[in-house]
Amino acid sequence: MSSFRPERVGEQILKETTFLLLHRIKDPRVTPVTLTGVKVSRDLSLARIYFTIADASERSEAVAGLKSASPFIRRELSQIMKLRFMPEIRFQFDDSISHGQRIDDLLRLVQDDLHDSE
Numbered sequence: 001m002s003s004f005r006p007e008r009v010g011e012q013i014l015k016e017t018t019f020l021l022l023h024r025i026k027d028p029r030v031t032p033v034t035l036t037g038v039k040v041s042r043d044l045s046l047a048r049i050y051f052t053i054a055d056a057s058e059r060s061e062a063v064a065g066l067k068s069a070s071p072f073i074r075r076e077l078s079q080i081m082k083l084r085f086m087p088e089i090r091f092q093f094d095d096s097i098s099h100g101q102r103i104d105d106l107l108r109l110v111q112d113d114l115h116d117s118e
Contacts, residue, residue: 009083010038013047016080017089020073029065032058036094040087047087050094059093066091 018035037050053062070089078086 006040006042006044009044009081009087010040010047012081013040013049013077013087013089014038016077017049017073020076021069024076025069025072027065027069029058029061030069033062033066036097044083044085044087046090048090048092050092052094052097063091063093 014035014037017038021030021033021035032053032055033051034053035049035051038047039050040047051062051066053059070091074086074089077089
């Protein structure tokens with residue numbers, strides 16, 4: 001089995017799941033969700049779909065909406081992708097964006113302090 005297969009399957013899952021969230025799932029809880037990536041296990045048994053949401057107060061509702069939509073998404077993906085075994089779908093919040101913003105804010109503070117001391 002090629003080592004690139006999980007990556008290719010992940011890219012396809014990301015593409016198709018994004019389409020499903022935009023056009024087929026009518027749950028308002030998942031409307032503000034942005035998918036950021038997919039990581040598929042080497043044996044293709046699990047796909048972690050990473051997502052982010054702009055408003056932190058809507059995070060718990062989005063998680064509940066994604067959890068309730070995951071069986072539908074998995075069923076639709078299995079029909080579209082025609083894999084022998086469809087990976088289990090798990091949604092996971094991607095905190096790397098908020099972490100990156102925090103680092104950016106700290107760097108701005110340091111830069112402002114340097115300008116003030118000069």
